[in-house]
Amino acid sequence: MKFHKITLQDYDRLAPFFRNQAYPLCSYSLPSLLSWQTQAYYPVAALTEDSLIIAAEYTQKTELRHLILPLAPEKDWTPEALHRLCLDSGFPTYWFVPETWIRKVGEKDLEVFFRVEEQSAYTDYIYLKEDLSELKGRKYSKKRNLISQFERSFTEDRIHIAAIGPEDIPECLDFLELWCRERNCERDPEADMACEKIAAANAIRLIDDSHFRGLRLSIDGRLVAFGIANRLTQDMGVLHFEKALGSIKGLYQYFDRECCRRLFSPDIVFINKESDMDEPGLAHAKNSYHPIRKEKSFVLTAKDL
CATH class of the missing domain: 3.40.630.30 (Gcn5-related N-acetyltransferase (GNAT))
Incomplete structure (x- = not known):
């Protein structure tokens, strides 16, 4: 899976994946993703046939590298598929996973494939x-x-x-x-x-x-x-x-x-x-x-x- 750094030139190509997306956390906003990049970290993206995969790369604290949930207008990602994506992409974690999504999927099913921990600093x-x-x-x-x-x-x-x-x-x-x-x-x-x-x-x-x-x-x-x-x-x-x-x-x-x-x-x-x-x-x-x-x-x- 090949990721590239997101820039403003990618905006029109990526914006359709964000229209009417269902995740109620502020991190799932394309303009926000473009804004939140510093010398320490920056967003990257990869496209599959039906999904946009977003991740954060860190220049020094590489242990913080992470994905967010895929944006897929016509696909529901299962816990098993998300786990496989971690292995394929080389990113070990997902950040900013909404509580409402966890309830929908079911925490018991998630815990088969993932360790689930709250990020209290990022409650919206x-x-x-x-x-x-x-x-x-x-x-x-x-x-x-x-x-x-x-x-x-x-x-x-x-x-x-x-x-x-x-x-x-x-x-x-x-x-x-x-x-x-x-x-x-x-x-x-x-x-x-x-x-x-x-x-x-x-x-x-x-x-x-x-x-x-x-x-x-x-x-x-x-x-x-x-x-x-x-x-x-x-x-x-x-x-x-x-x-x-x-x-x-x-x-x-x-x-x-x-x-x-x-x-x-x-x-x-x-x-x-x-x-x-x-x-x-x-x-x-x-x-x-x-x-x-x-x-x-x-x-x-x-x-x-």
């Missing part, structure tokens, strides 16, 4: 779009209060919200640097926050050549927030990146509501806001928006049979 938070767009009810009263404070501080004529276009890329990249300095996210170049900054910068550069949709917010002509989203499954969108200056009270809550209102088509019912990467502060923030469920992620490690 899933919300009703209506909840995040409207913020109705007592459970969202604090969010509404913060939005009201923001709206009192900044009149409507000072706020400008628009789609991100190619002409906005340099300004968005400059803002990302400011956002990163505010959070000291590059204190550890290999930490998740530093890698996320690289991925967000890649996503901004892809904004005109992929199915990413972006939104920007400026106050008095100064960019203070941006968000980038994409469709994930037939009825679920994913908010991949959402950055806002923490020094402006209520900005994040206001902008988050606007992203959920403006970045997703009417047929989207659920919004996936990705994982908390085992960061307590991020977990608290995501839980404060009251997800309707959390989609757990698992690693499947092929057994020697």
Whole structure:
């Protein structure tokens, strides 16, 4: 099986495999896969007759090399076939295996061929779009209060919200640097926050050549927030990146509501806001928006049979 590194030039050829795919974890998004590549790792792909096989290659930590579940519009991969794919491809594990898929296949059948372990850092938070767009009810009263404070501080004529276009890329990249300095996210170049900054910068550069949709917010002509989203499954969108200056009270809550209102088509019912990467502060923030469920992620490690 021959793998090659995925680049933007592969986008149109690979995109059909991702349309209406069934896996509700954010990793199964082609624009996201193109964004999440650094000097440490990058995505590769191989095509069979009926499936797209995606894997991650690591330049140094080769023990982390892994597959994700194959994308096959007209084929259901059995545990036995997945095990055989590990042997044929030379990748010993699958990462980002959704809990709902494991339930569908059956954990007992999987355990014949794989060791199954949870990846707690990559549990995705899933919300009703209506909840995040409207913020109705007592459970969202604090969010509404913060939005009201923001709206009192900044009149409507000072706020400008628009789609991100190619002409906005340099300004968005400059803002990302400011956002990163505010959070000291590059204190550890290999930490998740530093890698996320690289991925967000890649996503901004892809904004005109992929199915990413972006939104920007400026106050008095100064960019203070941006968000980038994409469709994930037939009825679920994913908010991949959402950055806002923490020094402006209520900005994040206001902008988050606007992203959920403006970045997703009417047929989207659920919004996936990705994982908390085992960061307590991020977990608290995501839980404060009251997800309707959390989609757990698992690693499947092929057994020697």
